Amino acid sequence: MATNPITKASVLTDIMLAVFRVNGRLLEKGDLLVAPLNLTSSRWQVLGAVALAGKALSAPQVAEAMGITRQGAQKQLNKLEEEGFLEMLQNPRHERSPLYALTAQGDQTISATMSLQNAWANALAAQLPLQDLKSTLQTLNGIYEQLDSPVPTKGAKT
Amino acid sequence: MATNPITKASVLTDIMLAVFRVNGRLLEKGDLLVAPLNLTSSRWQVLGAVALAGKALSAPQVAEAMGITRQGAQKQLNKLEEEGFLEMLQNPRHERSPLYALTAQGDQTISATMSLQNAWANALAAQLPLQDLKSTLQTLNGIYEQLDSPVPTKGAKT
DNA sequence: CCGCTAGTGGAAACTGGTTGTCAATATGTG
């Protein structure tokens, strides 16, 4: 540590750890944010996926949109339906596979989350320069892409 | 949306989503990385905490170091001990609370993870400019701090 | 029309984390 060469790898490793911490904190704060609406972060995310689609979705479509498994999405959908945020519509394409649509309560709730989220993001972003945020977003996306395709030059050489 | 004002809040929201995605991918790839060593990402993290400390730790100390709850850490410690990566030492300070130390196998395994992690980070970071990585780390840490203290105008003491 | 395959939901077991409770051990204060 005395001679401290700050390598790209070491900074990236620190970024990884920072991502873990920020991720955890984000979920934690997100839970608090929507708790008054009787939601959790994950239920919020499912509801948001349906709202964003602007139409009724089947369970596999929600899973696809969220990047989780079909069964994981199904669990949340079942609960959300039970609690009145979503309603099941007959699916003309598949009789055993209903479509999930926002109820009036669901619609109202998702609107509320949006204004909460907006206020939250504004408060958080206030202290941070726009340019930093932009470049961070870009770098994170770059990292994500690298993670997606980690073997560009398998046996190939320079 | 026609006139597209890129606000700080909107960029920050995108960063949040990026953090979620990167976090997921990181865990996924991390699992793959250490699977040959009979570890998972979380077990790796626990083992790493003990290794980093350089001495035997109690369960609450591990939890503290990892930022998870005492019980969560305990679960992993029990498994790690069962599988021979850690051994329990008598704690002179507390007779019911053992200290966990790396076994030879544990030490060997954590060394292996380090070289794997290093190679991985090097490969990932190769495509990314050092300056971008540095500023991203700094911004993420800034966001983390903002998340930690969302009410800066509160206690101006200490 | 029949049968095969792909898509779909449900249930169960598992991972990794949380909270809560309880009992036992440490610690500090009178």
Place this chain on the structure above:
DNA sequence: CACATATTGACAACCAGTTTCCACTAGCGG
């Protein structure tokens, strides 16, 4: 020393997600 309080481990229930298996449905090719 004695007692109140804080740590700690064990256990159980729960949340959020995964994988796996089973059964039913849709759709396509013979």
